[in-house]
Amino acid sequence: MTRLSTVFRNLHQDNLLVLANVGDAGSARIVESVGSKAVATSSAAVAWANGYQDGNQLPLKLLTTTVESMVRVLTVPLTVDVEGGYSDDLESVAKVIDCVVRAGAVGINIEDGAGSIDLILRKIEVAKKVASTRGIDLFVNVRTDVYLRCLVAPERQLVETISRASLFEQAGADGFFAAAMVEEYDIATLCEATRLPVNLLSWSGQPEIHELARLGVKRLSAGSSIAEFLLGANNALAKSFLRTGRLFEHPLDAFTYSDLNGLMAKTN
Template sequence: MTTLSEKAAAFLELHRPGDPVILPTVWDAWSARLVEQAGFAGVTVGSHPLADSLGRSDGEGMSFAEALGRVREITAAVQIPVSLDIESGYGLEPKQLVDGLIEAGVVGLNIEDTVHSEGGRLREAQEHADFVGALRRSADDAGVHLVVNARTDLFLRGIGADADRLDRAVARLRLAAEAGADVLYPVGFHDPETLRRLCDELPLPVNAVAFPEEGDRGALAAAGVARVSFGPFLQRALTGTATELLERWR
């Protein structure tokens, strides 16, 4: 039987710049099984679609306990690696987060720098790196190398001047890399030149977000991306299709 530690190591090896692993973003056991049956190597559990499925709002409108309750159902339903978006940590200590993830059978996490429990402030760059470092140490102490995907919301939220935003994002994510991140996530939709620069200038594999109905794996690979997820957009696309079907019966 594959141990959680072995599964985490195998998950990390999937992240290859220029040959990105596609990790469709799911929200329950049904959607995770759908992805596994389609032949994908892993899944991400997104906070936005997960919160929607629970009748909660994104931005830590659900609790960590609620998220873990659903993710346990997912890890029990599929054999492929599961990574969970833990938003900004729900106001919990890193050890609490890591212990909960490991108990639930999760092998990776996203951690963002918007602190929802404190009015949506952005963590300072070193503060975010320190949180990443504490997550890494807690995982190492537990004997499971959780794949830490360190995210910054500088682009998503349009924080600061446009002229130096890329440089600030790179500096911020480099600190996270030094602290023990495995993957870096400058979340947002970037033009090809910006994405290529991010992949060139960042020292670790880069996660990009894509629309499942429009994204181009080849273009993302050419830019140097190592990981692709869908955020809330797979659920949103399926919602559109379901709405069309239901309209026929109104």
């Protein structure tokens, strides 16, 4: 694991690291087989694969067994989306981090959401400390929801995002994930303003991948979008087969995030 943690950290230094996020071990193996240098989970994809809503609902036991199953089939580094640590209680967050690190993850995503800045800073510190006791130099990639959830007025979003990047770095973060940032000016300004590798979520209206690399972006994530398409395809294929005994009747469309999360709500 020490070697893999070094490999994963180094992947953020030069070229743009593109991650096709997954939700299960089979998908993880496929992503590695087509050339990905690392594998990342999507919290939504993992939750939906287990019949839960995204949004800090997944039981820790299922998260742990999912990570273990992925590590079993992978030879590349694995980074795990732990949402907000599945709790605002720091002892519970520490338990989550310990479980995913012991299961074989060398990186995590953790998000600020609408909570206090102080709370996410403490979660970062807890994550680094817990991993260190296990001898792992954990790559802590911290997602801010300033743009994604419109946490501040639009005219303040860039300044607020840069401010959070600085605070997260001081707390020990290794990467900064500006989810839903789209505009070229904002992206370039953020990349110039922080020493942390900048991670973006693939989003409609963003510059092309080569332009993102030129602007200084170091990591691009698919998020839940691949899972949305795969589960949408599952839905269409199943309906077609149940009606006609044939697999292909209509074009395959993705589910929306809200449709999938609503569907899973009925099982919780």
